[in-house]
Amino acid sequence: MAEQRHRVVVVGAGFGGLFATKALRNAPVDVTLINGTTYHLFQPLLYQMATGILSEGEIAPPIREILKRQENVRVLLGTVTEVDPEQRTVTAVAPGTSYTVEYDSLIVAAGASQSYFGNNQFAEHAPGMKSIDDALELRGRIFGAFELAELATDPATIERLLTFVVVGAGPTGVEMAGQIAELAHRHLPGQYDRIDPRKARIILIDALPTVLSTFGDRLSTTALRQLHLLGVEVELETKVVDVDETGIEVETRDGLRRIESLTKIWAAGVAAPALSRQLAEATGAKTDRAGRLQVNPDCTVPGHPEIFAVGDMMALDNLPGVAQVAIQSGKHAAGQIKRRLAGEEAGQPFKYFDKGSLATIARFHAVASVGRFHFAGLAGWLLWLVVHLLYLVGFKNRVTAVMHWFVSFIGRGRSERVATFQQVFARRALQQYRDHLP
Template sequence: MSQPMRPHRVVVIGSGFGGLFAAKSLRRADVEVILVSRTNHHLFQPLLYQLATGILSEGEIASPTRMLVKDQANVTVQLGEVTSIDLADRTVTSVHRGHTTLIGYDSLIVSAGARQSYFGNDHFAEHAPGLKTIDDALELRGRILTAFDQAELTADPVEREKLLTFVVVGAGPTGVELAGQIAGLAHRTLVGAYQKFDTRDARILLLDAASDVLPRLGGDLGAEAAEALERIGVEIRLGTTVEDVDADGVTVKDGKGERHTIAATCKIWSAGVVASPLGEHLAQQSAAAVDSAGRIEVQPDLTIPGHPNVFVVGDMMTRDGLPSVAQLAIQSGRYAARQIAAEAKAATRGKRRPDRAPFRYRDKGSMAIISRFNAVARIGKIELHGWLAWMLWIAVHIVNVVGFRSRIAILLAWMWMLLGSWRGHLTVTDQQITARNVLHQVRQAETAAPPPPDGHPRAPQNPGDRCVTTTEGVTACSAQRMEYRRRTFRSQLNSSSGPNRSFPAV
């Protein structure tokens, strides 16, 4: 598989847990690793809700991937969104600010993760943002705090009640932890900061279609968590389906089939995820099947059928009902790296490819924090709740955060919050709140532009009109426009600004 004179090349897609741990596990392997990522950072997603609720800062839960692998000589980090994978040619194409890069691979580890799913109701996203990215978290922080600020401005009690009602959809760990922290803001941090109302009058609702809170932890712990949440002021509504979300609230159908409307300005969606569209893209080129959440059904060795050199790890894959959690991403990323390292070693020694033992997931348990000194945790058959689970949660998260200095900073932030009620990161800006929806609408308007009647690619319009320059000379363009640009500037595509085919496909 590998050619003489050049090392085996592993391309890793994604800088989340799966991608980062795969790249790091290859540090001693005689391979060249190229990690391609859309974002400049590795994000510690389990603490994203603390960014959204003012406890931690961006830098404390996310570091540039480049800095994390700086001392690993065989890794190159390449920024870009992967736009296509060619399984036949063994190439990956990515685009960063208009610059297209095409690279070949010997082995591929796809770990592009998952995004928020609205189960076919994408229009909910405008009013009920999810929590998957740094931008999401800062927007949520802004929406939560601005709701309180707006309540201070209105003289209308009905309007104020709407502004002080927070609806969290989805009672998994993210939903539970967010609802708990909004309660912490309303009942501790913000008390006394407003003159015209008591922040403790805020209503916090946690909705789920399921019959349990934290279903992965099992009914008993779920009931514990639900009770604890209710004690700190969170109303829980299970067996409740969301039928609509708009600017003014959510319409739900309860367990008895009755419809209600809950007036609420601030809505948060943490009800489901769907795998990166790269899953579907890979399935189209292979015999792989994709489940309803867009995840690829992988072989026992986490590869796709007919492509033993293409691994799919983390939230993008499914097998035997494995849970889509950080631990699965870490373990599956490491597993893929180990197979590749062993095979590269065998190849350099002229030995035959070793057999692959199937991937085995080691369940390290599951946990969620509810409030100060209170969490729920399940490790194997052991169930914990209260302060012991809370201590365990703190320990596990501090150990797993990347970097000694981030650990110190996070511990310090937690200490301040426990001693008093202080949150150091409650600053928000209007731009952080509004940018996502405006950028989305600009892209939508662009994409919705009808194709020209003659069927030829459209010429770019006045940039002030529908096509928007997003940064230094890079213009956000629809597929049609890209086609136009591609044809018009085809000659340039082979020059410096075009694809940089840095190594021939093998």
């Protein structure tokens, strides 16, 4: 009877889980990759999907297609709800079923969820930007707002419909605000009879005193200036205190104020998924304020060297929740497993190599911080373009993305404007489905 090979279970097919799985391609292991969707999502480009530039297929290639040549991996659809460190099993649920998988080594890369800072009721009226469902709903809300404004006759209603509020002035919020501004001022004018899309208000709100606070003062100031040139109203040191169907209430130095708006977008804050809490309770590990697992320097969970937490799941050295951290920590975990199986010394600490930060503000204008070097304007935008092309998975996706970027940035079209009532109103049904999961 053949000896059973080392079993590795990878939870999540984001950057951390996918790159960990690929790093184990030639290792003497059997990998089971469990993910809640059938695709790998390139989250940094969700805002372009929401604003009609890219389609879902271009930023979410099928996992099975990506890994079709990797013979030692099995891909399973499911959301992992429980890890049993004693039995070394994970339990997952999928529509209509649940199952358990055994492991010898476990890599948990379940990503992060949107954080509303204890105000989860805001989600119904201010969708986040963490999933394709979010982006499709926002696409319907954004383009639908212009259509409804064309039908409206009451000036107050029109103004409410044409006011877009983005909460959070990090990269996602800045990129979203910039693209909505380009829609209103460059792409949509001339397509409506009764309204002028250029009169739309785009308001970017953040509780911090700067936009893109992690990019440094120079690039932050450059980004703020460009947002103003686009017509974005930036309100800093402004805290959101309530969100409802027709508006948002904020607290500033001058007191409370209400902004009437039908379309609100939440791009502020992330939190670890529920699995992080369950795993912390099961292993006795500590978590940080965002719920991320506090791991050892080699990304293992304290007391459980067979369990690795990587990417947005781990709290280590104040590392940011960005794609490069997930990619590099996923590869590190895979490397540790391979060293153990080869009988080599393991336990080396994870060393993150910061390749820089990028954020696009408008066509031909982005900011980039790469080590000691800072780029803005066209140079930053070209760097942003190259980096994002490199990390898009699949040749076909790169080609079609370039074509859509050409149409959107050189011309005035948006090739992915289709939105359905199902996309706009399905959030409640999806939430009810999630609430009934075991």
